[in-house]
Amino acid sequence: MRRVLPVLATLLCVVAALGAWADRQLLDTDEFTSASVQLLQEPAVQATTAAYLADQLIDGPQVADRLREALPPKLAPVAGPLAAGAGELAERTVLRIMRSGAFQTLWEESTRRLHQQLTAVIEGDDTLLARNGIVLDLRPQLGVLAQRLGVTNAATGDKARVRILRGDKLDTARKAVDALHAMRWISAALAIILLVATVAVWPTVARGLVVAGLVLVVGALIILVVRRVAGREVVDALANGGAAADSARATWSVLTGLLAQIAGTGIVLGALCVLGGWLAGAGSWAARAREKLSPGVVGHPEIAYVVVVIAIVALLAAGLLPAASRPLAIVLYLALAGAGVWALHRQMAQEAA
Structure with a gap:
């Protein structure tokens, strides 16, 4: 008995800790949103998000083709470098506006909506399983970036919609x-x-x-x-x-x-x-x-x-x-x-x- 009780108590302590974490971190919207805001302060996350939003807004090959059409034939070879420069400019712009309160507010709202989807699925809503799954919608952030860069044809459709989980997963x-x-x-x-x-x-x-x-x-x-x-x-x-x-x-x-x-x-x-x-x-x-x-x-x-x-x-x-x-x-x-x-x-x- 003296040997069995400590082993069982240890296993139950582990399960209880995992349950407490799941209940507070994954099921509490405020806690989840607070963690997402903290996540946005991580340099690696900032770099990845900036690169993703820049790619969504500025399609490198498409921009290069448009530049070749607009430039004189002699300047056509510089279309590629100019397109790459536009992407780098977009990334730097995203990194700069990430520090603004407006961007962080949009990020908080997006992650809050994401958590509402997660909560709905856990509570038994199967409609998301049959549709797109749980999606992080970054289109508002993409719109801020487009406005800052003066791009008129902001991304539409499924661009800047990141599918987190779907189907069996x-x-x-x-x-x-x-x-x-x-x-x-x-x-x-x-x-x-x-x-x-x-x-x-x-x-x-x-x-x-x-x-x-x-x-x-x-x-x-x-x-x-x-x-x-x-x-x-x-x-x-x-x-x-x-x-x-x-x-x-x-x-x-x-x-x-x-x-x-x-x-x-x-x-x-x-x-x-x-x-x-x-x-x-x-x-x-x-x-x-x-x-x-x-x-x-x-x-x-x-x-x-x-x-x-x-x-x-x-x-x-x-x-x-x-x-x-x-x-x-x-x-x-x-x-x-x-x-x-x-x-x-x-x-x-x-x-x-």
């Missing part, structure tokens, strides 16, 4: 996200129950806390490994080793940043449990540590609480603790630290009596 993604969403609360509740049971089955609470802390740390490390391995597979599948690899890698990093934060929180919480369990344990080093801390903790418990709270707040303010801006994480850190001080004070008072 879209159906598979829906089922995966839907499953993670459904399992989030069940797996989280079961993980907590198993963690408590893990502490209870060990001979002492101190040793149980150490094991429970190791469960959290190992689960978090598994999440980080999965994120790295899956990211490599996703980037290879999307970019095929091409020029878009950097932008695909940046996209994966931003969209799974919340998952890394969740894993970081698990590592910190696990480390605190291990530290608390070790300090309350029967080891000689732990006993000497308690002996040195006893006068302050037992004689002035209020000071111990204040010191711990100040330390947690300082770490949060410095951003050294994961998810430092999340109210739930802050409450969890403070509650765990307070419970640790209370248990330590109780044990030291009993040993001093």
Whole structure:
């Protein structure tokens, strides 16, 4: 039983973390849109987007043919270089206007509409499966670029409409996200129950806390490994080793940043449990540590609480603790630290009596 419970608890912690990430990052429109705006700040994404919009607006071969028709026969050879120059000008223009508030607003609106399509599919709307799938519509951004360059024949039709998922891939993604969403609360509740049971089955609470802390740390490390391995597979599948690899890698990093934060929180919480369990344990080093801390903790418990709270707040303010801006994480850190001080004070008072 002592060996089975930690393994099951670890697996359920991993599933619960993936469910929390899917629920907040993939299913929350505001969170998804915020990540997309952050994504637009990545240089690789900016370069890829600029090149794509420039290609959509300025068709190099078509521009070269028009220049050859308009130029005198003697200047026909320069039509190609002039067309290439127009494309480079368009790319530089896109990169420049990307920093404007108007472009970022359009980008935010486009990604919000994209997420609404994703949410509709996950909620059971099958019409997108039969039509174009989930599409990122960049035609408004293309219109801004055309206006800035003075191009009158702005792109129409399906230009600047990026198909993200469609058909079987879209159906598979829906089922995966839907499953993670459904399992989030069940797996989280079961993980907590198993963690408590893990502490209870060990001979002492101190040793149980150490094991429970190791469960959290190992689960978090598994999440980080999965994120790295899956990211490599996703980037290879999307970019095929091409020029878009950097932008695909940046996209994966931003969209799974919340998952890394969740894993970081698990590592910190696990480390605190291990530290608390070790300090309350029967080891000689732990006993000497308690002996040195006893006068302050037992004689002035209020000071111990204040010191711990100040330390947690300082770490949060410095951003050294994961998810430092999340109210739930802050409450969890403070509650765990307070419970640790209370248990330590109780044990030291009993040993001093």
